Amino acid sequence: MKERAYDPERHAARMAAKQKIMQERIARAQNEKGILLVLTGAGKGKSSSGFGMVARALGHGMKVGIVQFIKGSFTTGEHTFFKDLPNVDYHVMGEGYTWDTQDRERDVQTAEAAWEIASKMLKDPSYDMVLLDELNIALRYDYLNLDRVMDDLHNRPEMQHVTVTGRYAPDVLIELADTVTEMKPLKHAFKDQGVKAQKGVEL
Amino acid sequence: MKERAYDPERHAARMAAKQKIMQERIARAQNEKGILLVLTGAGKGKSSSGFGMVARALGHGMKVGIVQFIKGSFTTGEHTFFKDLPNVDYHVMGEGYTWDTQDRERDVQTAEAAWEIASKMLKDPSYDMVLLDELNIALRYDYLNLDRVMDDLHNRPEMQHVTVTGRYAPDVLIELADTVTEMKPLKHAFKDQGVKAQKGVEL
Structure with a gap:
């Protein structure tokens, strides 16, 4: 049996100590600045997390620019959902996954056209948030000049x-x-399990 | 200098091989079923990813239930954004982080009330997707009976x-x-850097 004896005083004291740490951390963290957030790795949730932050920003009345660098060969749920909302400037530039196009020159041109749009957003302070979805893949395949991307x-x-x-x-x-x-x-x-990509989760 | 010599035939062959693997994987993955997705770990992006999937599901015309177990002491951007949308049933149950309440009995009651709502959604096939945001924290603190949650x-x-x-x-x-x-x-x-939690990203 798991021990679950509960001491309310001990609990309150522990939580008070934790609250103090959090309050000190908040007091220390007073820099206001735009955040550069990178979501990488092989796990599921990178793009959806980016779109969740778009929703959060829109909830605060912010203006958001979105450029999708790779996806776009099918209509994704997030595109249908966000594309016509006010304060959203949404560009789907990728022509699908690179193993579907099999044409590097076209992939490079598509990526460069996408970066032209992204680059303008990154020079325009009226965009409070910019989502560069799957940009890392375009960089991985050297479709874009890394120095230019980093400078922008x-x-x-x-x-x-x-x-x-x-x-x-x-x-x-x-x-x-x-x-x-x-x-x-x-x-x-x-x-792992042969489950078909499911609408709303994968697509 | 990085070697970038490019052989279009080799590229096309490599991409064709990759396309074949993906097509086989898609052909094999024909099971249709609801996915149970768990987003855990200490990194940023768990809740926002859950909300991105909500947006994706709404883009497919699905009905979504949302129960937030811990957050809710402040109005988050995603709440403002999603709460009044059609096809969204949104419940904010948590009274803030547990180190703010310092009252275990109240936290347990709040979590149990939240689970009542979640449990009804999990018995109702009209909900195509259910987001149980920060449920893991409620389980971690033993605010809920784990067996009951797992059964539902x-x-x-x-x-x-x-x-x-x-x-x-x-x-x-x-x-x-x-x-x-x-x-x-x-x-x-x-x-790490003393940057204040930023609207649209953290809140």
Whole structure:
């Protein structure tokens, strides 16, 4: 049997100590600035997390730019959902996964056209948040000039939040980022168990 | 200098081979079923990923139930954004972080009331997706009976997707889940660098 004896005083004291730590941390953290957030790793949840932050930002009345670098060969649920909302500027640039196009020159052109749009957003302080979905994949395949991408990210408006998703985030991007999460797959229904990609979850 | 010599034929052949693997994987994965997705770990992006999947599901015209077990002492952006949308049934039950309440009895009552609502959703096939945000924290503190939670998840409608977020997912939940992602923090602006929690990203 698991021991669950409960001492209310001890609990209150422990929670009070924890509250103090959190309050001190909040007091110390008074810098206001735009966050560069990188979501990488092989686990499920990178793009959906980026879109969840878009929803959160829209809830605060912010203006959001979205550029999808790789997906786009099918209509995804998030595109249907977000594309016509006010305060959303949504561009699907990728022509599908690279193993579907089999044409590197076209992939490079598509990625460069996508970066033209992203680059304008990163120079425009009216965008409070920019989501660069699957940018890491475009970098991984050398479809884009890494130095140019890094310069544009680094020189963006001070209060602008940027979320970059995709496996294989390059080291220089991780270095520049404020917050980085690596998503590790512990289990994956589609790969491990032969479960079809499900609407609303995968698509 | 990095070697970038590019052979279009070799690239096309490599991509064709990858396409074949993906097509075989898709052909094999024909099971239709509701996915139980668990997003855990200490990294940023668990809840936002859950809300991104809500957006995706809504884009497919699905009906979504949301129960937030811990957050709720402040109005979060996602609550403002989603609460009044059609097809969304949104309940914020938590009274804030447990170190703010310092009252275990009240936390237990709050969690149990939240589970009553979640449990009804998990018995109602009209909900295509249910997001149980920060449920893992309520389980971690033993605010809920784990067996009851596991039974309700296990016995839910066959096609219903469920996303459970929060650190410290219990082993039995990971065992039951179809897809599990552990979010590992590589960097965190708020903790590491004294950057204030930013609207649209953290809140």
